[in-house]
Structure formats: C-alpha cells, structure tokens
Amino acid sequence: MKKIPSPSKKRLITISQLLTQQNKERITSIELSALTGWGEATIRRDISLLELHSGASNGYNVKKLHDAICSLLQIVPTEKGKHRCCIVGLGKLGESLLESSFFCGSNFELAAGFDSNMNKVELMKSNIPLYATLDLEKKIRSLKIEYAILAVQDEKAQQMTDRLVSYGIKGIVNYTSIVLSVPNSVQVRNVNTVAVLTEMVAGAISSI
Amino acid sequence: MKKIPSPSKKRLITISQLLTQQNKERITSIELSALTGWGEATIRRDISLLELHSGASNGYNVKKLHDAICSLLQIVPTEKGKHRCCIVGLGKLGESLLESSFFCGSNFELAAGFDSNMNKVELMKSNIPLYATLDLEKKIRSLKIEYAILAVQDEKAQQMTDRLVSYGIKGIVNYTSIVLSVPNSVQVRNVNTVAVLTEMVAGAISSI
DNA sequence: CCTTGTGAAGTTCTTCACAGCT
DNA sequence: AGCTGTGAAGAACTTCACAAGG
Numbered sequence: 160m161k162k163i164p165s166p167s168k169k170r171l172i173t174i175s176q177l178l179t180q181q182n183k184e185r186i187t188s189i190e191l192s193a194l195t196g197w198g199e200a201t202i203r204r205d206i207s208l209l210e211l212h213s214g215a216s217n218g219y220n221v222k223k224l225h226d227a228i229c230s231l232l233q234i235v236p237t238e239k240g241k242h243r244c245c246i247v248g249l250g251k252l253g254e255s256l257l258e259s260s261f262f263c264g265s266n267f268e269l270a271a272g273f274d275s276n277m278n279k280v281e282l283m284k285s286n287i288p289l290y291a292t293l294d295l296e297k298k299i300r301s302l303k304i305e306y307a308i309l310a311v312q313d314e315k316a317q318q319m320t321d322r323l324v325s326y327g328i329k330g331i332v333n334y335t336s337i338v339l340s341v342p343n344s345v346q347v348r349n350v351n352t353v354a355v356l357t358e359m360v361a362g363a364i365s366s367i
Numbered sequence: 368m369k370k371i372p373s374p375s376k377k378r379l380i381t382i383s384q385l386l387t388q389q390n391k392e393r394i395t396s397i398e399l400s401a402l403t404g405w406g407e408a409t410i411r412r413d414i415s416l417l418e419l420h421s422g423a424s425n426g427y428n429v430k431k432l433h434d435a436i437c438s439l440l441q442i443v444p445t446e447k448g449k450h451r452c453c454i455v456g457l458g459k460l461g462e463s464l465l466e467s468s469f470f471c472g473s474n475f476e477l478a479a480g481f482d483s484n485m486n487k488v489e490l491m492k493s494n495i496p497l498y499a500t501l502d503l504e505k506k507i508r509s510l511k512i513e514y515a516i517l518a519v520q521d522e523k524a525q526q527m528t529d530r531l532v533s534y535g536i537k538g539i540v541n542y543t544s545i546v547l548s549v550p551n552s553v554q555v556r557n558v559n560t561v562a563v564l565t566e567m568v569a570g571a572i573s574s575i
Numbered sequence: 576c577c578t579t580g581t582g583a584a585g586t587t588c589t590t591c592a593c594a595g596c597t
Numbered sequence: 598a599g600c601t602g603t604g605a606a607g608a609a610c611t612t613c614a615c616a617a618g619g
Contacts, residue, residue, distance in 0.1 A: 164609070164610065165570065165571050165572075165573050166573075166609090166610065166611090167610085168566075168569050168570065168571035169566060169571040172562070172565055172566055172569060172571060173546055173557075176544070176546045176562065177546045180545065180546065187577090187578065187579090188578075188579075189577095189578080194546075194548050195546075195548075196549075196551055198611070198612065199578095199612095200611070200612050200613070200614095201610090201611060201612075203578090203579060203580065203581090204580080204581080204610095204611080204612090206579090206580090207579080207580050207581075212579095212580085215578070215579050215580080215617085215618050215619060216576095216577070216578055216579070216618060216619040217577080217578070217579095217619075218577095218578070218579085219579090232565075232568075232569040232571075233568060233569060234565050234568060234569060242564070242568055244564060250463075251462070251463035251466055252463040252464070252466070254459070254463070255458075255459035255460040255462070255463040256460070256560060258459055258460070261544070261559075261560060261561060262561060265561040265564075265565070266565070266568075267561055267564050267565075306564055306567065306568075308560060329567075330564070330567040330568075330572075332560055332563050332564060332567075336384070336469070337388065338381055338384045338385045338388065338402075338403075340402050340403075341404075343404055346567050346572050346574070347574075348563050348566070348567065348572055349381075350558040350560075350563060351469075352464060352469060352516060352540055352558075353469060353470060353473040353475055354380070354384065355540050355556050355558060356450070356452060356473075356475050356514055356538070356540060357380055357440075357442050357473070357474070357475075358376075358377060358380055358556070359514065359537075359538040359540075359554050359556065360440075360441060360442060360450055360474075360514075360538075361376050361380060361440040361441065361442060362373065362376065363373050363374075363376035363377040363380060363440075364373075364538075364554050364556055365373050365374075366554070366555075372587070372588065374587090374588065374589090375588085395599090395600065395601090396600075396601075397600085406589075406590065407590095408589070408590050408591070408592095409588090409589060409590075411600090411601060411602065411603090412588090412589075412590090412602080412603080414601090414602090415601080415602050415603070420601095420602085422600080422601055422602080423595085423596050423597060423600065423601050423602080424596060424597040424598095424599065424600055424601070425597075425599075425600065425601095426599095426600070426601085427601090
C-alpha cells in the first residue's frame with residue numbers, strides 16, 4: 160500500500176464526509192470536483208491511492224468509496240474502536256462543546272470534561288462526566304484519553320498544554336489564541352476564530 | 368514585492384502571533400524553529416519574503432518583525448481598518464462565540480449575531496447587536512459584513528450558506544459538520560471539532 | 576462515448592549549503 | 598563566531614494528456 164500524502168488524506172476525509180451528504184448510488188470525479196472546487200485529476204489521483212480499481216467508466220460507488228476511505232484512514236466509527244477525547248476548560252465555549260450530539264455517529268467519544276473550578280464541575284450538569292483538573296492525570300490515564308479540546312483561558316493555555324503533553328496526549332484542538340509549543344510527537348490544530356479569520360483575510364487558506 | 372506562497376503566509380501569521388507572546392527584544396530563526404517545530408531554513412525563507420533586510424548577525428527585532436508581518440498580510444489592527452464579521456446561528460455554540468472579548472485587540476469586529484428564532488434574538492442579551500435571520504441580507508449589506516461564522520444546525524447549513532454567498536460574503540468559518548458547497552470566490556474553513564479530530568487521527572495535519 | 580487510472584511533465588514548496596554581513 | 602539571506606538542488610504535490618475499459 161502506497162504512502163498517502165497528507166493533502167490527499169485531508170481531501171479524502173472531506174470527500175468521505177461529502178459522500179454521506181449525497182443520496183445517489185454512484186458519483187463521478189467531475190461531480191466531486193464541482194462540489195469541492197478541486198481539480199478532477201486531483202480527485203481521481205486521490206481516490207486511486209485507495210487502490211479500489213472499481214471505478215471505471217461510470218464513476219464510483221458512493222458507499223464503497225466511503226467505506227474504503229474510512230477503513231484506510233482509520234476513521235471507522237465502531238463502538239470498540241472509538242478514539243477518546245476530553246474538553247479542558249469549561250467556560251462558555253467549553254461548556255457549549257460538551258453538547259454530546261456533536262460526537263454522535265463519529266468515531267470519537269467525549270469521555271470527560273475538566274475545569275479548575277471544583278464548584279463549577281460539581282454543579283454543572285452534563286451527560287459527560289466532569290472532573291476537576293486536579294484529577295487530570297489520573298483520569299486521562301484511566302479513561303485512556305488520547306485527544307484534548309483546549310478551551311481554557313489564554314493565560315493557562317501553555318501550562319495546561321505542558322501537563323496534557325506530559326500525560327501522554329496525542330493531539331490538541333486549540334481554541335485559545337495562544338500559539339502552543341509542543342514536542343513534534345504531539346499534533347496541534349488551531350481553531351481559534353480570530354486566527355482562522357486572519358488566515359482568510361491574508362489568503363492563506365488553501366481550500367483544503 | 369514577491370508573491371508569498373500560501374504556506375509561508377500561514378506560518379508568518381503564526382509567527383506574528385507567537386511574537387506577541389515573547390517579551391524579548393530580538394529573536395533568531397533557531398529560536399523560532401524550536402518554538403514552532405519548523406525548519407530554520409524554512410523560517411528564514413519565510414521572513415526573507417518580507418524583504419526586511421534587517422536581520423543579519425543577531426536575529427530579528429521582535430517588534431519590527433511583528434509589524435512587518437502585520438502590514439504585509441493586511442492584518443493591521445487599526446480601528447478604521449477592522450474587518451467586519453457576524454455569527455449566524457445562536458445556539459449554545461454560537462452564543463458562546465458572541466463573547467466579545469475573543470475579538471478584542473484583533474483586526475476583526477463582531478458586528479452582529481443572527482438567529483432564525485426572533486424570540487431568542489429579542490430576549491438574549493449581548494454587547495453585540497442581534498437580529499433575526501429575516502434581516503440577514505439587509506444587515507450584511509448595511510453593516511458591510513465580510514465574514515460569517517456559521518453555527519446553525521447541520522440541516523440549515525447549506526441553505527444558509529447559499530444565502531450568505533448571495534449577499535456577498537467573502538468567507539465562512541464553518542462550525543457545522545456539513546461540507547459546504549460554495550463558489551471559488553468564497554473561502555471556507557471547517558473548524559468542526561469532530562472533523563478536526565478526524566484529520567488528526569488520520570495524520571492529515573501538516574503542522575501548519 | 577464517457578470516465579477512470581496513471582506515466583510524465585509541470586509547479587510549488589522545502590531544505591541544503593554557503594557567501595556575506597555584523 | 599554567529600546569524601541571515603538566497604541560489605541551487607531536492608522533495609512533494611498537482612495537472613496534463615491519453616491509453617484502456619465498460
């Protein structure tokens with residue numbers, strides 16, 4: 160199996176999401192190109208990396224294509240295989256992300272929410288178990304949490320990141336406006352609204 | 368002035384944010400490399416695109432570098448030059464993003480919030496003016512809103528996008544889990560947590 | 576015919592390696 | 598001595614263009 164370039168992976172993930180929004184049986188690279196804005200050749204090359212060899216002449220089977228992408232990229236939404244994540248920082252934003260419906264049907268399970276304010280943690284009601292950040296290490300290890308959604312105050316962002324990293328977290332979705340420093344082994348994706356808007360204005364978004 | 372490649376723009380934006388977090392006077396490409404994880408040569412090439420020619424021998428002046436990036440990429444936080452944006456969909460998530468402090472000090476101004484529920488719009492209190500989506504076109508045009516933060520329910524995401532596009536919006540920060548179809552002239556950035564986590568698991572995040 | 580899959584060409588981005596400045 | 602800036606080489610990615618298949 161060939162190594163799949165990271166831009167191709169990104170596009171394939173988007174395509175797999177797009178496929179769940181279609182209710183046709185087959186789809187062509189031309190149609191996918193119109194929906195996404197990417198070149199037809201690019202899309203065909205991406206899909207050919209999956210080595211399906213089943214698309215000739217009349218496009219791809221939507222379901223087969225979706226399944227192939229999911230299995231190749233390990234985004235299989237099976238109960239036992241779900242990746243476990245947590246939200247750190249339960250201010251307004253963190254609390255709104257607790258809404259468990261966001262995670263329904265995905266291959267992620269929101270396993271915990273953390274806040275430094277013990278009172279808040281006890282009073283707040285949620286379907287997701289909530290803990291004080293005192294218990295961060297214990298819970299991350301016992302619940303086998305792999306990914307963290309960081310929504311703490313900017314002032315606490317780096318120190319919390321350092322803790323998460325030392326507890327073995329694999330990736331951080333960063334809602335703070337701080338640029339986090341992490342070792343190469345940890346992935347970070349900045350989703351702070353202002354940062355994203357800034358990239359847009361500067362034309363730094365490559366439409367992937 | 369040279370054309371700046373889009374990956375370089377993205378890195379420069381991150382660097383400019385990083386610079387505001389440093390309180391030293393000068394900084395070298397080696398230090399920036401350690402902070403970001405990118406190669407020193409890459410960082411030097413990025414910065415050299417700014418054509419400052421002022422960095423020789425002992426690194427860059429933090430303030431000058433920051434200003435140069437801001438002015439080149441048009442991310443100047445001046446009052447008159449602020450880019451205007453709005454939040455569409457005031458569910459829990461949308462409401463939490465109304466928190467105006469996120470936008471303080473940035474070159475964006477949150478000019479309005481919209482929701483289809485007129486009652487909600489009237490009852491909710493916020494420093495940001497709130498309107499019913501009935502007034503979407505009128506307000507987008509009169510307030511000269513350029514960017515939208517989309518936080519509606521998935522079911523309404525594409526139709527709302529079509530409206531925003533037809534009213535002349537330039538870019539959309541997409542919190543829904545729908546892959547939006549837009550013309551090439553409109554930028555979209557997906558920040559849906561599950562989508563971002565999926566890219567992480569698949570190793571599709573290029574650390575930019 | 577229309578669409579896929581893919582060598583080969585083209586483009587864009589990154590890294591090397593070192594001259595030149597302080 | 599230590600760091601920047603940059604030609605030139607290299608790597609990665611995209612697009613072209615067309616053979617092959619239903």
